[in-house]
Each structure stands twice: as structure tokens, then as C-alpha cells.
Amino acid sequence: MKVMRMLWVMLAALFLGSVPMFAQAGTTTGFSPREWKPALAGIGMAIASGLCGLGQGRAVASAAEAIARNPGATAAIRGALILGLVLIESLALYTLVIIFVVS
Amino acid sequence: MAQEPEQDVWTTILFNKYLAGPADAVLNAVGIKPENPQHPWQNWLTMEILVVAIIVVLFWFIRTRLSVERPGKLQHISEVFYNFFTEQTNEAVTEHGERYMPFFGTIFIFILFMNLIGIIPGFESPTMTPAVPAGFAVAVFLYYNFMGMRAHGVGKYLAHFAGPMPWLAPLMIPIEIISHLARPLSLTIRLYANMFAGEQVTMAFLGLTYLVIPVAFQGLHVFVSFLQAFIFMVLAMLYVGAAVAHEEEGH
Numbered sequence: 001m002k003v004m005r006m007l008w009v010m011l012a013a014l015f016l017g018s019v020p021m022f023a024q025a026g027t028t029t030g031f032s033p034r035e036w037k038p039a040l041a042g043i044g045m046a047i048a049s050g051l052c053g054l055g056q057g058r059a060v061a062s063a064a065e066a067i068a069r070n071p072g073a074t075a076a077i078r079g080a081l082i083l084g085l086v087l088i089e090s091l092a093l094y095t096l097v098i099i100f101v102v103s
Numbered sequence: 104m105a106q107e108p109e110q111d112v113w114t115t116i117l118f119n120k121y122l123a124g125p126a127d128a129v130l131n132a133v134g135i136k137p138e139n140p141q142h143p144w145q146n147w148l149t150m151e152i153l154v155v156a157i158i159v160v161l162f163w164f165i166r167t168r169l170s171v172e173r174p175g176k177l178q179h180i181s182e183v184f185y186n187f188f189t190e191q192t193n194e195a196v197t198e199h200g201e202r203y204m205p206f207f208g209t210i211f212i213f214i215l216f217m218n219l220i221g222i223i224p225g226f227e228s229p230t231m232t233p234a235v236p237a238g239f240a241v242a243v244f245l246y247y248n249f250m251g252m253r254a255h256g257v258g259k260y261l262a263h264f265a266g267p268m269p270w271l272a273p274l275m276i277p278i279e280i281i282s283h284l285a286r287p288l289s290l291t292i293r294l295y296a297n298m299f300a301g302e303q304v305t306m307a308f309l310g311l312t313y314l315v316i317p318v319a320f321q322g323l324h325v326f327v328s329f330l331q332a333f334i335f336m337v338l339a340m341l342y343v344g345a346a347v348a349h350e351e352e353g354h
Contacts, residue, residue: 082330082333083334083337086293089297090292090293090296093293094292094296096296097296
């Protein structure tokens with residue numbers, strides 16, 4: 001429960017702390033996407049890379065454990081590991097392509 | 104996309120100088136109007152032709168040096184590659200794998216050479232533009248569907264889309280169609296994004312420092328080139344294997 005409380009406090013601080021941004025003058029529409037593109041691109045890419053890192057970490061961990069249990073099957077495990085890593089990597093790269101397409 | 108206008112590689116300049124006329128004639132015959140008639144050749148097309156020429160010369164050279172009693176170094180290397188391709192193909196495509204092996208071997212060698220040629224200064228990888236990986240992905244898509252239809256017959260191959268039970272068909276058919284269409288898309292984006300991102304990262308670090316760090320990224324580019332060529336080949340094999348596989352029960 002302490003973690004949940006800390007998360008709520010951080011979220012509240014984030015929202016409250018961003019109020020001064022509305023004090024900008026000069027944009028008639030009030031929200032022009034062009035200025036937000038770099039920030040949102042960075043956030044999107046960071047989320048994609050972070051989750052990709054988590055997924056690849058799990059793949060490598062289970063591959064290392066499998067090799068430790070059964071060293072005779074190292075070649076097959078290594079093949080499955082490489083294939084899995086590249087497929088997970090490509091998910092993060094789809095986000096990168098979207099960033100380049102959009103901006 | 105937000106890129107600076109591309110600079111021409113020396114092959115593109117040569118091709119545009121001497122062969123602009125025939126290229127315009129071919130494009131106009133197909134119905135495409137080139138936006139700049141003096142400049143119909145693009146970087147990726149001329150670099151691809153150059154890579155094809157290099158591969159053909161290399162393999163012709165190997166072919167003339169083949170010998171059973173005293174094999175040379177190049178023959179040893181090609182035998183390693185040949186065993187590698189045959190072993191991988193027989194693993195993925197369980198029956199009659201040998202007849203598909205030339206296609207996969209060609210894919211691997213071609214993509215590998217195209218990825219690696221970008222490291223030499225003055226050359227540009229054709230796989231850095233979205234057109235070239237898209238061409239490979241479409242070729243693989245057509246190939247595995249054609250091989251599936253040849254192994255099973257057109258009607259039976261399309262009936263595989265309906266899934267294991269006939270009453271699941273309205274659910275399975277859209278899912279299968281979407282997943283089949285997603286395969287060339289993912290192949291394209293995977294290869295293109297890996298090569299393009301590698302170049303962009305190297306450029307970003309070159310903007311910071313000329314010293315040791317960009318060389319590390321070129322090394323990463325070499326590793327990623329091998330890996331991406333291998334993965335393209337393995338995925339093509341898996342698709343062909345899935346398309347050609349005969350179910351064991353009921354046959």
C-alpha cells in the first residue's frame with residue numbers, strides 16, 4: 001500500500017506541477033501538436049524501450065537458466081534465444097519508425 | 104520524414120550521367136513519371152545493382168576455383184555457409200527442404216552484403232531505404248504462398264485459413280488474414296528500422312565526437328547486419344515451413 005500511496009502522490013505532483021504551462025501566451029488554439037511532438041516522441045520511445053528491455057531480460061534469464069540445467073542443448077537454446085530477442089527488439093523498433101513517420 | 108535531402112553516391116551520379124535516357128524510357132513505358140527526368144536513378148537502386156555485380160563476380164570466382172582434392176580458403180568458407188543453410192532449412196522445413204534452400208541462401212547473402220556495404224565510406228546500404236526491405240518482404244510473401252499452394256493445391260491451402268474446426272471459420276479467417284498480412288509488414292519494418300536506426304545513432308554520435316565512440320557503433324552495425332540477415336532468413340524459413348507442412352494425422 002505504501003507503493004500505491006507513493007504513486008498517487010507522484011501523479012498528483014506531476015499534474016499540479018504542470019499547471020504553470022497553461023500560462024503560455026501567444027497560441028490561439030491553446031494546444032498545437034507541433035510543439036508537443038518531440039516530448040511525446042521521447043516519452044513513447046522511452047516506454048517502448050523500457051518494456052522491451054524487461055521482455056528481453058526475462059528471455060535471457062530463462063535461456064541462461066535452461067543452459068545451466070541442460071548444457072547439452074546449448075545450441076538449440078541459443079537459437080531460440082536469438083530468435084526471441086530479435087522479435088522483441090523489433091517491437092521497440094516499430095515505435096521508432098512511427099516516430100520518424102509522424103515527425 | 105524529417106531527413107535532409109540525400110546526397111548521391113558516386114554510382115548514382117555515374118548512372119544518372121550515362122543511363123538517364125533508358126531509365127526514363129522504362130519508367131514512362133510502365134506509366135510512372137519521374138519527378139526529375141535528369142535524375143531517375145535513386146541511390147538504393149544503383150547500390151543494389153552494384154551489390155549484385157559484386158556477388159556475381161565473387162561467386163563466379165569461387166566457382167572457377169572449386170576442387171575436390173585441394174580446396175582453397177574460399178571453398179572452405181562457402182562449404183561452411185552451405186552446411187549452415189542446409190542444416191537450418193532441414194530444421195525449419197521438415198520435408199524436401201533442399202528445394203527451398205537456394206532461395207533462403209540467396210536472401211541471406213544478398214541482405215548481408217547489402218547491409219555490410221554501408222560501412223565502407225562512399226557507399227550507402229540499400230536497406231536503409233524502406234523500398235528495398237519492402238521488396239524482399241513482398242518476395243518472401245509471394246514465395247511462401249506460392250509454395251504452400253504448390254504443396255497442397257490452391258483450394259486446400261486456402262481452406263487451412265479456416266482453422267481446425269469448420270464452425271470456427273468466421274472467427275479464424277479474419278485473424279489468419281490479418282496475421283498473414285502482418286508478416287511482410289513486420290519483416291520490412293524490422294530490417295529497415297534496424298539499419299536506419301543504426302545509421303542515425305552513428306550520425307548522432309559523430310555529431311558529438313570524432314574519436315573512438317562512433318567506431319563502436321560501426322561495430323554494432325556489423326553485428327546487427329549479420330543478425331538481421333539471419334533473422335530474415337529464419338523467419339522466411341518458418342513461414343515456408345508453416346505453409347508447406349502436412350499434418351501427420353489423416354494423411
